[in-house]
Amino acid sequence: MDQSSIAPLIDSFKELFPKETSFAAASTDAFIYYKPSRSVDLSITPGDRVVQDTVSYHSLASKKKTSRHVSRHVFGIPYYGTSVPIIQKNELVGCLTAITVPGEAPEELKILTMEHENGWKPVPYSDVSYMEAYERKTWMQTSAGRGTNKFTLHQLEWLLPEDTFIRCHRSFIVNLNKIRDIQPDSHSTFTLIMDEGSRVPVGQTYASTFRWRLQF
Template sequence: MDNNPVYTAIIVDDEAPARSIIRHYLGRHANVEVIGECANGFDAIKMVRDLNPNLMFLDIQMPKVSGLELLEVLEDAPQVIFTTAYDEYALKAFELNAVDYLLKPFSLERFDAALNKALERLAGGLPAQRPPVEEIRNENPEKLNRIVVKKGSSISVIPVSDILFLEAQEEYVMIYSGQGRFMKHQTMHYYESHLPENEFVRIHRSYIANITKISKLEPYDKDSYIAVMPPDHRLRISRTGYRKLREKLGF
């Protein structure tokens, strides 16, 4: 009797031929069962939640949400093998603790080598732990133009221009936007250094404000002010934050 475990896998790629190749290669491995496939990150997050796969083959460049952004918002990610036509994301992929990074077009031998590494991890019970996103991106100082967030089983993409302000919440940050409010497991320091500095100012240790959304400033007491933002948010401004605002707004 064969007691070898059977592991489950899903395939996430916006190109049907790419998914077909991976499915064909996996068909040679009796100990891996493909239980789902999809073409975008929005469907993938629901599939991971509903099917709880052991392994995910994940493309990086996909419409709406990239593979890297998807991995940011997955709380219990499976072991991940990235499959992509672009080599510039390899460092980020391995910093996310990916099992491997397959550059399209990849051979059967290269695929099998990556799969074997994943199966070794699974057999050893190794978790698919990932470091905080700010550690991943500190070496890549480009400014954010959007933030991918998750609420329940759905993913939303928020343009930074739609953000009103961010509020510190212990180990999390609450993002307030025109689409609602969303929690991210990141730091204020991360957003302070990655949001466009011509639009966002750290006005208080608890707040980063989009200065284009401030409707007015009101006195709070003798030496401090309140930033009024739509629809009815009133944010404390520290002395340092007020000085930054004056420099930025030129008053």
């Protein structure tokens, strides 16, 4: 992960957060990019170590999306952060963190809007089986059928609750509550059988995290 790839990535996430949001990117042990906002500035300098109790640290340690309030003892001011790990070629290479003032945490969506041939349909999380990136679109498989969503899988990783949804493949995010069966596949990976009968692969990059989350 290099700085030239960070700015475009942040630009794609800006619409998901309040206007005055700061953004930071880190390698596995140090910050490599920081863009403060007028509302909250943690005074991070590229090269600063990622210290314990930060949102970035917990995201790197757990290898999953992390959202939490952080007290003023870390950076001198309190903040709310959401951090997502970045994995490339089966390895954790860093994380991207959005930083807002306490009380301005973006409200978690309760539904996803699906576009279909006759219009749009709000779909509750509980009715979503999985999301798939296919032919430059994000497809949703739901109890109401199949359609598209305007967000990319990377954006949905920020939006969706991590206790319900998990990235299992570069092209799939699944609802853990909709998995009917897990079948072994080649190369230490798995195939998920979803409630409605679809088969979803678990990629090698995500297999260890998937096993850890489901405790098997």
